[in-house]
Amino acid sequence: MRKSFLCILMLSLLAASAACSDDIYDPAKEGGNNGKDPEENTEKPGETVTDVVTAPPAELTQWLDYKESPLDPFYKKYVDCDGLPVLSSDKVKDEALLQVCYIARHMLSLIPEAREEMIRCHFRIGVVAYNENITDLPECKMMSVWWPETDWDARGRGYGATLAIPVMSIGEENVIEIPGFTERYWDQSIMVHEFAHNVDFALSRVDDKFKTALADAFANASAEGLWKGSYSMTNSAEYFAEGAQAWFNACSIVVPNKNGSGTFTLKDRLQLQYYDTKLYELCASVFPEEELKGYHFDKQ
Numbered sequence: 001m002r003k004s005f006l007c008i009l010m011l012s013l014l015a016a017s018a019a020c021s022d023d024i025y026d027p028a029k030e031g032g033n034n035g036k037d038p039e040e041n042t043e044k045p046g047e048t049v050t051d052v053v054t055a056p057p058a059e060l061t062q063w064l065d066y067k068e069s070p071l072d073p074f075y076k077k078y079v080d081c082d083g084l085p086v087l088s089s090d091k092v093k094d095e096a097l098l099q100v101c102y103i104a105r106h107m108l109s110l111i112p113e114a115r116e117e118m119i120r121c122h123f124r125i126g127v128v129a130y131n132e133n134i135t136d137l138p139e140c141k142m143m144s145v146w147w148p149e150t151d152w153d154a155r156g157r158g159y160g161a162t163l164a165i166p167v168m169s170i171g172e173e174n175v176i177e178i179p180g181f182t183e184r185y186w187d188q189s190i191m192v193h194e195f196a197h198n199v200d201f202a203l204s205r206v207d208d209k210f211k212t213a214l215a216d217a218f219a220n221a222s223a224e225g226l227w228k229g230s231y232s233m234t235n236s237a238e239y240f241a242e243g244a245q246a247w248f249n250a251c252s253i254v255v256p257n258k259n260g261s262g263t264f265t266l267k268d269r270l271q272l273q274y275y276d277t278k279l280y281e282l283c284a285s286v287f288p289e290e291e292l293k294g295y296h297f298d299k300q
Helices: 006-014 094-108 111-122 141-146 190-206 207-222 236-247 268-276 277-286
Strands: 061-064 067-070 078-081 086-090 123-128 167-171 253-258 261-265
Touching: 078 094, 086 094, 086 111, 094 111, 094 123, 094 190, 111 190, 167 190, 190 207, 190 236, 207 236, 207 277, 236 268, 236 277, 261 268, 268 277
Parallel strands: 086 123, 123 167
Antiparallel strands: 061 067, 078 086, 253 261
């Protein structure tokens, strides 16, 4: 869900100055990518990369609360997304895992430094089936332990990764259409929103210009009354994530008109360009112009 858990986000921000492990995930060592450098498989706009769904490699480990352990047997499916593991139980459709990788690769196609930082911090993406809960993911079970006052499964169908819980979660129903199933977030891409949190996290650690530009854009939006009263104004992280959704034409957020009269639902890139030029320009500096394809992106 676009409402990523604020408590965990705060934990991530507090820990953001902590160094991630220098032991960068090596796809060749882990059995993925056929021994190639991840850069060789990074999609550029207009290119296609063929991915395959396999069982997780034996060497792949799990990270939780800054500790490494063997991978939980819950995970039965795996895609090596240029060094970023995409994992799920055997209930998730292969098509969903491949679409998740496609979206992540596309969003990172101009910013390999962000992908490298995610890998350094042991980030991965956990996909749950439409009839599974987010807290079925082994790492995400701890959300209910650490913050028992919140029903995380009722609250959302996706959360961004943090240093303590380095798994970005998403429901398969948000990336592929499930016949006969009514999706909770039918009008927007939660996948883009949550992965944008990962992009923000990674770039803010390695690119001071991005960090400054985001802070400036958020301050300007606040001063101008843009997005007032909407979830975007929770903090700069949610502001950027909503902007990313709009950039990829997969947003659905009610915001006040710039003239102060009434509201409208901001959905796409053209609306973002008119409504918040600074956020539009920031998104243009990190994301490709080419539109995403597939569920939630193809024009109906």
